[in-house]
Amino acid sequence: MSAYSNAMSRYFGFSGRSTRAQFWYYHLVLLGLAVVGIIIDAAISGGQPLVSALIVIAHYIPSLAITVRRLHDADISGWMALLCLVPGIGVIAFILYGCLASTPGPNRFGHGDQVAPYSTGRAPTAASLPSAASNLDRLDKLASLRASGAISDDEFQRMKSEVLAIGAR
Template identity: 65%
Template sequence: MTAYLDAVRRYAVFSGRSSRSQFWFYHLTLLGLAVAGFIIDIAISGGSEPQPLISALIVIGHYIPSLAIIVRRLHDANLSGWLVLLCLLPGIGVIAFIVFGCLAPTPGPNRFDPSHSTGSQSATDGQTGASQAAGASAVERIEKLASLRASGAINDGEFERMKADVLGKTEQGNG
């Protein structure tokens, strides 16, 4: 339920990341709401053919948050949010939706959320967005930045800026 509430709070936020569990729990809750709306539609119709009034309002009301959470899910996999347009195509839209929900996340920072840190790391340098282990030496931090550059998570310019920042803090601490 918290995944659903988080997605509703971030109604039109197309930046940042959403995990697989947030994606699937949100859509599972939305499915439950749509089914409940359809049951209400059946009750309102009194036995005749139901008109999907309530269930349609529920689905339409969740259209933008659904697109936003799919975009954030794509960002979590380090993919462009514009791929969400594949979900709108007849036939392959459902397949794209399922694939996007199952994509593996990018560990640590990526181009859409450079300040993202994994559970085993703490972001001690929020200004540069480098994820660093607590108490790591300057060499360890620079090695971590080098691995981020090698994986493509940061570019050469970001690497040089973050490295200079690490070295500057080291000199300040020793001086």
């Protein structure tokens, strides 16, 4: 659910990167919402797509944005997302984009460390930040990870406490 909320909080955010997990979890939640919308439509309007149409319209821009960020994560121009709109090959392009491997480390679209917590499946710790960095640099790095959505506010607070504890020694 955090991948969905992350994507929705970056509604018009076409810059940066999104991992495979973020891409697929967002679309899984969107599929669930669409099914619920179809069920509601069948119950209240005899199958006329009212609620489901609103769901699709509300999610059009975030879906396009997360697809562009997914392409950025693979170091591909976001303009390639337009292939998803071509009848016949659009579904194939969508699936391929979702399966592309992430570019390790930074690329021309952003830093790989912004997406590392999702790609490794583990939350970062204060110790995982570069050891050569000063505490101020570590706190700046944590703030940028939180701003990008790579870590939650709770993770940010926990890691900030760890950094401050390390600095107190």
